[in-house]
Amino acid sequence: MYAILDIETTGGQYNEEGITEIAIYKYDGHEVVDQFISLVNPEKPIQPFVVKLTGINNAMLRSAPKFYEVAKRIIEITEGCIIVAHNAQFDYRVLRTEFNRLGYNYERQSLCTVELSQKLLPEQKSHSLGKLVRALGIPMSDRHRATGDAMATVHLFKLLLSKDTTKEIVKSLIKTDQKKGIPPKLFDILEGIPAVTGLYYIYKENGDLIYIGKSRNIKKRLHQHFTATSGKSKRIQRDTYAVKYEETGSELIALLKECQxxxxxxxxxxxxxxxxxxxxxVYVEKNSDGYLCLSLQKTDGRKKEVVSFSSVTDGKNALHRIVEQYNLCKKINGLESPSKPSCFGLELNTCNGACVGNEPAEEYNKRVQEFVDNNSFYNQSMIIIDRGRTVDERSAVLIEKGEYKGYAFYNLNYQITKPDILKNILIPMDNNRDAKNIIKSYIRKKKALKIVRL
Incomplete structure (x- = not known):
């Protein structure tokens, strides 16, 4: 028995995605005998590029059931079944992660139709679901929605089963979860590590430092290293002899120290x-009409960036949010085709008409400059106050005239509001582009962070 499914998610960082829609078809090898289809409230916002791809938006999900409300039905319909999906590693991982958040260990065998089609249809140029079903004449509707993709996978799987007459290939690709035990040596190391925010240092037996990491929960992160099955994780498990850690309390300080x-x-x-x-x-440039434009580009050390990102996807998602937050024009900022006479926002009354010259550049540029002032600290001086290592301690990061100077810890009985006082206890650190971008990214994400402007 097979449970053929597709999941749509919010997008976002690995293992932090939330399910927005799920479709499961129970298939006995001949026909669909049961099905479950539902939108799911992920209790977190959907990334803009996902909204554009799937058409599922936050408003649609407000009244949808939360995952814990549909979890029992998912368990029941997949009981005794092999999970089948196109790129099953993704769908099964997301499903397991959601169950883990509920404290339930969800385990099923899984089978990927990408791998199966690569074995049985090697002549196909592409094994993506959309191109594969078009090449094979399989009907498909609601692309990038769980129902459409799951039903297309049903038809594809039926065809693949018919090609594998002996079922030997299917059997060879079925994956079973392996129990993840920790070797005694690593278990003993883990016992001595606390669940605190900070850095950890992994050493070989000869004393060589082989890995530095940071985490809000060092013990949990090391457990992941010691149980993961990737090639890198296995090498770390093989070589680890000792682990040292440094508690920082502040995630920002952990990020900065890790980088350096x-x-x-x-x-x-x-x-x-x-x-x-x-x-x-993201850089600011003035176009030929005098409007300030925000553009996402590869980081160039010769130019002054406003904000920076670890991937192009993060950058595009952030640029969408910035444009919405500051009521800017998507066309001017390169998020819509320049060949169009105006942006789509003008039709929805969310753009003031800068794209067609209706809004004066001076007025439009004030909002762009507001964004720049809020997110760039060139020539600015500030102290960023954050958590310390204990309840009666705080941490402070000093920025002076746009340069990162270092960090310090201080007791709550003292008030650190001036650079001269802070410099007496400051641990100096290197000022570089990565450090400044880490700080800007942290400030952008932590809205409640206390910042003393100097």
């Missing part, structure tokens, strides 16, 4: 982070 110490120590398993952490940035 990776650059200095160059641990072998942090290779990917030796390059710039934020390769994409």
């Amino acid at each position: 110490e990776i650059k200095v120590n160059k641990p072998v398993y942090n290779r990917a982070q030796k390059k710039t952490v934020f390769p994409w940035s």
Whole structure:
């Protein structure tokens, strides 16, 4: 028995996605014998690019059931079934993550129709669902919606089953969850690590530092390293002899120290982070009509960026949010085709008409400058107050004339409001582009953060 499913999500960081729609068709090898289809309230906002892709928006989900309300039905309809999906690794992982949040260990065998089609239809140029079903003449409606994609997967799976006459290929691709145990050596190391915010340092037996990481829960993060099955994780598990940690309390300080110490120590398993952490940035440029434009470009050290991002997707999503927040024009900021006479927002009355010259550049540019002033600290001085390592302690990060100077911890009995006082206890740190972008990103995400402007 098979449970053929498709899941739509909010998008976002790995393992932080929320389910917005799920469709499951129970298939006995001949016909669909049961089905479950539902929108799901993910209790978190949907990324703008996902709204554009699926048509599912936040308003549609306000009255939808939350995941815990549909969890029992999902368990029942998939009981005794092999989970089948196109890119099953993604759908099954998201489903398991949602159940883990409820404290339930959801385990099923899984089968991926991407892998199955690669084995049985090697002549196909593409094995994406959309191109595959078009090439095979499989009817498809509601692309990028759970119902349409799941039903297309049903038809595809039926065809693939008919091609695998002996069912040997299908059987060979069925994956079963392996129980993830921790070797005694690593279990003993983990026992001595607290569940606190800070940095951790992993060493080989000869004393070589092989990995530096940060986490809001060091113990949990190390547990993930010690149980993951990726090639990198297995090498870390093999080489780990000792782990040291440093509690920071503040996630911002942990991020800044991690960035600097990776650059200095160059641990072998942090290779990917030796390059710039934020390769994409938003820059401000004035167009020929005098309007200030925000553009997402590859980070250029010769120019002054406003905000930076770790991926192009994060940058595009943020640019959509910035345009909406400051009531800017999508066409002027490169989010809509320049060949169109006006932006779509003008038709919806969400754009004041800068794209067709109806709004004076001076008025429009004031809002762009407001965004720049709120998100760039070139030549600004400030103290960022954050959590400390104990309840009666706070941390402080000093920015002076746009340069990151370092951090300090202080007791709540003292008030740190002037740079001169802070400098007496400051731990100096390197001022570089990555550090400044980490700080700007943190300020942008933590709306309740206390900032003392100097």
